[in-house]
Amino acid sequence: MSDLEAMTTPPASTLQQVGRLNDVMNEECQQSAYLVGISDPSSVTCRLGLLDQCQVARAYEAIRAAYDCFLNPTTNQQQVRAAVTDVLQHTLVFCSACLQVSSKTSDPVVQKTFVQSEKNVANNVANVVDNFKALKDDFYSEDNRQKCAASTKRLFEAVDEVVTFASSPEFTGIPAETTSQHTC
Incomplete structure (x- = not known):
């Protein structure tokens, strides 16, 4: 590997960190969308039935x-x-x-x-x-x-x-x- 390639290729640990950050951001986005959805007046809460x-x-x-x-x-x-x-x-x-x-x-x-x-x-x-x-x-x-x-x-x-x-x-x-x- 040349010196130029070594400087432009991020280490594996950085890629793993970016991947984990992406996963966290996706989860946060889903949770935010859920919170927005349930706060909407047209949303319906679940009600458990008396009988299974x-x-x-x-x-x-x-x-x-x-x-x-x-x-x-x-x-x-x-x-x-x-x-x-x-x-x-x-x-x-x-x-x-x-x-x-x-x-x-x-x-x-x-x-x-x-x-x-x-x-x-x-x-x-x-x-x-x-x-x-x-x-x-x-x-x-x-x-x-x-x-x-x-x-x-x-x-x-x-x-x-x-x-x-x-x-x-x-x-x-x-x-x-x-x-x-x-x-x-």
């Missing part, structure tokens, strides 16, 4: 899958056991969520609705478990499979009622929206 809609959707799908499993004559005992286990896990979380929502709200009608929904779901889960026990003893009995399917359908309907009720705007969250008029 993803949790509700997972429970709904697990119960739906179990119902389909009971109706399918080709499913084996292990698949049915796995479906029932899934239902129990998801409905336990679902029932806890209903009780949690009832404790978060001050509206007595909403409180009563969620507590009653939790009881309804819990009773229907108990019926599913009872019918599964009978099915476990005589797996190939069409009558036992139909009883399992019927009790799972009632559970599915109970969960569906809660899903419908919980989908109203007062229970769902609102994502934050910042205005996009101001940019850095």
Whole structure:
């Protein structure tokens, strides 16, 4: 390297410092744009929902899958056991969520609705478990499979009622929206 090249080529440490400075400036610019955006009156703050809609959707799908499993004559005992286990896990979380929502709200009608929904779901889960026990003893009995399917359908309907009720705007969250008029 010639003396001229050495004088005009910055050392690697200087390039690294310039790169870090560029990163800091970009981050500062993004933070400034965010602050300007959220201070705009047209921006909307987020509001958390009273009920975790993803949790509700997972429970709904697990119960739906179990119902389909009971109706399918080709499913084996292990698949049915796995479906029932899934239902129990998801409905336990679902029932806890209903009780949690009832404790978060001050509206007595909403409180009563969620507590009653939790009881309804819990009773229907108990019926599913009872019918599964009978099915476990005589797996190939069409009558036992139909009883399992019927009790799972009632559970599915109970969960569906809660899903419908919980989908109203007062229970769902609102994502934050910042205005996009101001940019850095």
